[in-house]
Every structure is written in C-alpha cells, then in structure tokens.
Amino acid sequence: MIQTRGERVFTLFSAIMMGLIALAAFLPFILIVISSVTKESSLINDGYSFFPKAFSMDAYIYLEASAYTFLRAYGVSFLVTIVGTAVGLLITSMLAYPMSRRDFKYHNLLAFAVFFTMLFSGGVVPSYIMWTQYFHIKDSLAALIVPNLLANGFNVLLVRNYFKSNVPLDLIESAQIDGATETKTFFRIMLPLSVPVLATVGLFMGLAYWNDWINALYFVSKPQFYGIQNLLVQLMNNIQYLNSGQAGNAVGAGAVDLPSSAVRMAMAVLGIVPILVVLPPLQKFLTRGVVIGAVKG
C-alpha cells in the first residue's frame, strides 16, 4: 500500500524516537566499556566520560595478571551456570512430562503441587535455616547451585504446556505399543520434539545462574566460592567502606589491594560478554518464551 504523507511522517517519527530509545539503552554499556579502557588518572581527574583524554589497557592487563581471584571467579561462574542449567533442565522436563500426560492418574495432582509453590512461599528465614542448619550448605559450590535456582514452577509449567500442545498423545501411545518404556519415550520422543521450549527454558536458567549473586550473599563467606557477580559485589562494598568515613584504617590496610576504578569497569564488561555472545543466536527463543509466559504462566 502506498504511504500517505501522514504515515511517512509517523514512520519517520517512530524511527527517530526508537533510535533515541535504543541509544539510551545502549549508552550506559558504552560508558563502562570506554571507562574500562580509560587511563586511571584520567578517570580520577575528569570522571567517567564518553570521550576520555587518555586510553589504556591496564585494567585488562591487571585482570589477566591477577588470575587467581579474577579467572577463578569467572571459572566458578561458568561451572555453576553449566552444571545448574544442565541439571535444572533435566529435572524440570522430567517433571513436566508426567504432568503433560492426560492418561496419567496423578497429572493434575503434580501440576497443583508445582503450581502452589508459585502462589505461596515460606519466605527467606525458614529456607535459610533449613539450608544452613540441616543441609550444612554454607561455603560450597552446592550453595550456589541448589537453593532456589534449580527448578521453578514457572519453567516446569512452561515445558508442561509445550509438551501438552505440541506432542500428540497418539505418538506416545504408538511408541509404547512398539515397546518403548516411559524413560525411552521421554528421551527419544519428547525431548527431541521439544527443542524450542528447552532452548527457551535453558536460556532463562542460564541467565538466572550467570546473574545470580543472592545465593552467595546468603550462603558464602569464603571468597574462593565467589563467582564473577559476587566478586563485583565485594569490590562495590569496598567502595562503600572507603566512602563511609571508616576509611582511616581501611586506606592503610587495604588500599594497595583495592583494584582501580577501570578494573572494576573491566570486570563488569567481562561479566556481560557471555550474555552478548549467546544473545544473537538465542534471541528468538527468549522473545517467544516471554510472550508465552506472560499470556499463560
């Protein structure tokens, strides 16, 4: 259809307005990337700027040299993300499968048991006491993987709905007439037919693990179990400590170890890089998941 003048104006307005909005979304990222390659003296004198006077790669060189703290934390983050997502995806889909089977006696009971966890929660305190006093989970990798993040009702129901509406019961029945067990049906038929929803839920879980810092906030006090996020939290705490007026002692004691502002920004950049790497190929699964999830949880 030919555009009228008014429509052309509107399209132009949309393009410009959206350009500005997208720019506003991008600019803070650009600021930290530029800050991370700004010379420290320039950061201190002129502040964080999009057009710094002097550049330097010192921050990244420092991070490479301080392999023990930084690379270790990066490794912890990757390990936790990969293990957590793999195990979480497996138990989530294994639970979703019986729930999707209308011929299974307890499918509604299971669905309710999972759904109820989305409505009511016991809160932080009972959960904290259980994990620390009874499971003794403090200062371990399990503390980063198990509490709260391994499976949630929303993801289970998302997978259940996909199974239910995309894999016909006839297909399952005919496989079982041919002698396939439930386990075999699940792994050989359900999972291969459900790659899109597994990609969506896997992406949700992977992001949740990569970005999580709250489990470590509650359960970890030894820095060797810090992932990249908690290493950043620790650095930010040091800033607060220095600003809070108790700095007198701190400057003498810890100023030498305190990474510079550029290093902090470099770490934030490296914390985003893996997300930037997986986003382009997986974006369609993300948007699809958001739409399905919002319309029917």
Added chain:
Amino acid sequence: MKRAKGTSNALRKTAPLMMLAAPGLLYFLINSYIPMFGVFIAFKDVNYAKGIFGSDWIGFDNFQFLFKTTDAWIMTRNTLLYNITFIAVGTLCSIFIAILMSELLSRWYSKLYLSGLVLPSLISMVVLSMLVYAFLNADSGFVNKSILAPLGLPEISWYAEAKYWPYLLVIVQMWKTAGYGSIVYFASIAGIDKSIYEAAKIDGAGKLRQIRTITLPLLKPTVIVLCLMSIGRIFNSDFGLFYQVPLNAGALYSTTQTIDTYVYRALMQLNDIGMSAAAGLYQSLVGFVLVLVVNAIVKRVNSDNALF
C-alpha cells in the same frame, strides 16, 4: 486375584512416570514445601543452642515488635508505592515502545533495536549497580562531572541523599525492564488483523487515530490482565534493585528499604531472626491473599488468562 492384577497393571503404568517426576518433586518438596511449614519460626524465640524445635513459643510477640517499629511502615509504604509506580509508568513506556516498534517491523534495523531493548533486562543487578555508579558517584560520576559541572550546577552526593532515589530507582527500573516488557505488547499488536487498519485508512483515519481507535482498544485486555498480575505481586520487590543499586547505603534506607531488603538486613546484618521471619511471613501471607483476589478478578475479566 483379578483385582490384584488390576492394581499391579495400574502400578506398572504409573510407577515409571512417578520415577521420572521424582527428582523434580523431591526438589520442590525440599526447596519450597519444607520452608512453608517452617513459617512457625515467626512465632518462636529462636535460640540455636536449643534448636529450632526446642526454642520457646512466644505467640505474636515478633509481630508486635515489628509493627511497633517505624521500619514496618516505611518498608510497606516503599514496597507498595514503588510497585504502583512501576506498574503505571512501566505499562505506559512498554506500550509506547511496542507501538513504535510495530511501525518499524519490516525495517532491516528492527532486530538491532530489539536486541538493544532487551539487553538491559539480561544483565545482573550487580552489573546494573556498577552502571549506575559510573553515572552517579560523587567524585568522578558522569552526571556530576560531565553534566552538572559544565552547567555550573553544584555537584550532588547521590549516595547520601535519600530524596533523589524515588526518581532514580524508577528511571533505573524503566531502563532495565521497559524494553523487555514491550515484547508482549509488540506480539499482541503483531497479532491484530491488518485489514482492520486498511479499512480504517480507506475511511480516512490517520495514524494517530488508528492507534487511538484500533490498537489501544485491542490491547486493553492484555493490559488489564498484565496489570492485574503485577498487582498480585505488589508486595514483592526486586531485592537487587533496592539493595545493590543504592549500594546498601545506610543514608538511603528511608527511600530504599522494602520488605525484601528488611528481611535480609534483619536476618544477616542485625541477626534478628524473629523480626526477619515475622516480616517474611507478613509478606508471604498478604502476597498470597492478593494473588487469590487478583485471580478471581482476572477470571471475571477474561477467564482464559486466569492462573487457575
């Protein structure tokens, strides 16, 4: 005999499925259900030496203490007001973005715009707090050094002045979530029958009029349902946004304390298990009632979208 065979047949059918469900069920049992029964802790004077079960029952004392403090009022007020603002401003921003985006759907750069819009929602609160810090820190932040100073305005120590944070947190939250939130509306708009717009155009309706009389009315059900669902979660707040983004600064508590940050601080920083448990149960119970009420309303509005 026949009956026994019947049960074993049924068992043979259900057992393998139960086995598949078992690990997940066990996880929900431990992670969600045991803490639900643990809410009785709020009615105890917890003493680790006596154990959780051996600690003395004190009835509603924890709640009485909690609601006598000004904290209870401040955190409730903050949680509610922030959420109401987020719902109102967030919905407007998201719809605005979605309408503009749908106009550019066929353009080559629309994918790029979309990536830009979702990216902020994918970073962690910790990284977000560093972005905010790069803009706001008093000595070298972008706002003080590159905006206020050139304009000749006095520098502001953002992390020490509580009065700015209601605005700052709304801006930060919108920056992080508006683009992501627009995806749902974007999808609804994409689902609207194009022939309606063509008919309107033939009748002489301009773009703005089409938006007012076609797009917005057709979005209304989605808006209502999403808002109601957000209202169901109005007693919950994003811990990271209110704890890490203001860098846990004590001077800002009056405008940044929410129920979630209070629960954390009472438990981990003040070691006051009773108060923390009481605040947590208060949040869980009110939240539960809200979800039930909201669901009943959604059911009336549009039963397809009801949770149950």
